[in-house]
Amino acid sequence: MTTSPSVIVFDVNETLSDMSPMAGRFTDVGAPAHLAKQWFASLLRDGFALTAVGASRPFAEIGADALRTVLQGIDLDRDLDEAVDHVLAGFGSLPVHPDVPDGIRALRDEGRRLVTLTNGSTAVSERLLTSAGVRDRFEALLSVEDAGIWKPARGAYEYAARTCGTEPADMLLVAVHPWDIDGAARAGLRTAWIDRAGTPYPQAFTPPTIRATGLTDLVPQLA
Amino acid sequence: MTTSPSVIVFDVNETLSDMSPMAGRFTDVGAPAHLAKQWFASLLRDGFALTAVGASRPFAEIGADALRTVLQGIDLDRDLDEAVDHVLAGFGSLPVHPDVPDGIRALRDEGRRLVTLTNGSTAVSERLLTSAGVRDRFEALLSVEDAGIWKPARGAYEYAARTCGTEPADMLLVAVHPWDIDGAARAGLRTAWIDRAGTPYPQAFTPPTIRATGLTDLVPQLA
Incomplete structure (x- = not known):
């Protein structure tokens, strides 16, 4: 330069x-560890879709939305809302x-x-x-x-x-x-x-x- | 209405x-089936990132790019180029x-x-x-x-x-x-x-x- x-x-x-510890947040709630990467790609996909139309929503809201979709059909060990909260809280301790x-x-x-x-x-x-x-x-x-x-x-x-x-x-x-x-x-x-x-x-x-x-x-x- | x-x-x-048969395309080349969903979310993420800046590239090109990243570090049973071609060809027979x-x-x-x-x-x-x-x-x-x-x-x-x-x-x-x-x-x-x-x-x-x-x-x- x-x-x-x-x-x-x-x-x-x-x-x-x-971000690798996020995988553990998924296993904590009874979901497969590999969903962490699918979820993060989905979160960005949806955030960028809004960016492409000139809109914007908070990262945590898009993250929670994407998580509910990714966890759909999984036999979790707790309530879905609690599972979403637990995974998202992982951002706070990376x-x-x-x-x-x-x-x-x-x-x-x-x-x-x-x-x-x-x-x-x-x-x-x-x-x-x-x-x-x-x-x-x-x-x-x-x-x-x-x-x-x-x-x-x-x-x-x-x-x-x-x-x-x-x-x-x-x-x-x-x-x-x-x-x-x-x-x-x-x-x-x-x-x-x-x-x-x-x-x-x-x-x-x-x-x-x-x-x-x-x-x-x-x-x-x-x- | x-x-x-x-x-x-x-x-x-x-x-x-x-698109569920795409998972089989990943196992065909020696990769985990669950990567199919991570890959498709990544493909759209990257396509939308370009859309957000007013750019555009062909779907198959973004798909191949995203696939090379998703397959990185996986012990495939064939050459990476051949694996990419095999997975992408799956779109043709869904x-x-x-x-x-x-x-x-x-x-x-x-x-x-x-x-x-x-x-x-x-x-x-x-x-x-x-x-x-x-x-x-x-x-x-x-x-x-x-x-x-x-x-x-x-x-x-x-x-x-x-x-x-x-x-x-x-x-x-x-x-x-x-x-x-x-x-x-x-x-x-x-x-x-x-x-x-x-x-x-x-x-x-x-x-x-x-x-x-x-x-x-x-x-x-x-x-």
Whole structure:
């Protein structure tokens, strides 16, 4: 990159948080563990369907809706409402990935401004980063709830740029999700795709500016 | 309904076709059967992410991309490219749901104009309805590939209305997917949600005009 971005915008779910414990929330209520991934894909599918028509609903509401559909017909060990509450509560106690604390500290030590931008709630980001001991490295935790539209719509990234008092071109979006990389690139941001698992990058989406295997691997690529 | 719609627009995948055999395509290549649902949700998630930024790619391309990601790390019994081809080829031999042939014939016998509108290819619709013996009841098989944008974006439904030489208000969209019902309702169509499994309708989406347990159950509700 010719000039280095001054503001780094992090996606939260799966990019900073390790969502694998969500599978245990499904087995807790008597449902198969593999439903966790189907549910999360369904949640985003439905959220993006609304984004495509210019509408927006809270992440937790879409998540509860999608969960009721995914759990339909499963012989749960408790009431459906209780099962939905138990699974959704899992968002509140996820750990960060092992590379996150060191990566965040190193990027902040370089003098970069760090923010988050999530399709979820800021409360979840707040708990996640506080428990990981790096909350104080972020100058703001942003949610699309204040943008009025979810990522990957352009308006969500523009909201983040406006809030940070900068231009999209001076921001770097860091995410594990190709749809987020694609949306940010179309909105004029530079992008870093975090690929911890060696997954192929989908051909249909705009490729990232940078590829890294974790946040600590991202740091030297930005120097 | 005060006046009955003259054109009935059917979604294809899962609404007319029974996609359950796709699970067998995953076991054929050495992958767990449950990945079929995760994959289809991921395919739509990624297609809608592009729809949300005003972009569009062919259904089969998004499907192949999503499949490579879903199959990542699985110990397949063949080459990944061959596995992807084998799963995608499954779309070409799906059966219709048992209620489809009688429902289609009854609706056509009432003098209604029947069309399809799929996010997939018209070739898949053509094979599906020909093998079910009802292809001749449809005056046109439409794909969003000719609209330039996927459902649930308004432009996809407007394309169908334009092609049929009618207004959205004179059309009824029939689908199993709440996101399709929601998008069609926002575009001004009336809607019929087919719920064969007793699934809760998501609160975040616009409710359907009509609810039916299958196409044969829809017929008397339109009379």
